[in-house]
């Protein structure tokens with residue numbers, strides 16, 4: 001069977017439940033919460049989901065979202081010094097990607113189309129997050145709006161890209177696209193539940209647009225890596241599937257869940 005994975009960062013299962021009448025396309029046939037982990041940083045969680053390793057093992061040489069190596073550690077310690085001498089621009093930062101994973105991602109074992117996925121080929125939000133890091137933006141209204149609207153624009157582009165590919169490309173086994181605004185809205189505007197709801201309704205329409213275009217022999221999994229409420233991450237993630245099948249209960253079970261779907265005859 002083909003597998004389409006709609007990855008919605010930080011989508012909270014308890015909020016989906018609370019607003020479920022307004023989110024019919026996120027719910028699908030089977031849906032509910034699963035247990036994510038104490039490790040609540042996005043790249044580790046998605047790295048775990050796509051490799052089957054525990055989050056703390058999936059990205060061994062990584063600190064936060066940039067790789068750790070002795071040179072990088074030295075550079076980080078001396079960044080102020082380097083910047084003071086105009087050398088800061090020589091320090092190339094990058095997002096972690098598939099070369100940092102401790103085991104191959106499931107995408108590499110099947111014919112896959114992967115659009116902007118954390119710890120794999122994440123790139124679209126790098127520039128804006130580098131310029132407007134959370135720590136400097138939270139509480140600053142103007143910068144929050146700039147950051148959020150940029151991330152939302154990227155999300156819309158990704159869904160359009162997925163639609164275009166689904167219309168003209170059939171030669172894939174796994175298709176994945178990652179959406180960031182569901183986590184971002186919680187970090188920036190988490191206390192404003194009406195605004196969080198608006199974002200959830202928007203991603204529900206994303207799910208609808210994808211579902212219209214999927215071939216019959218395709219399982220659609222919609223999931224998050226963790227939840228989020230009032231600005232902080234929650235240890236529960238969301239999962240739904242468009243078939244009658246048992247849902248994973250822990251983050252570590254997703255890899256086998258995907259394998260089972262992909263190995264099932266169409």
Ligand SMILES: [Zn+2]
Nearest residue numbers: 009010042225
């Ligand atoms: Zn996340």
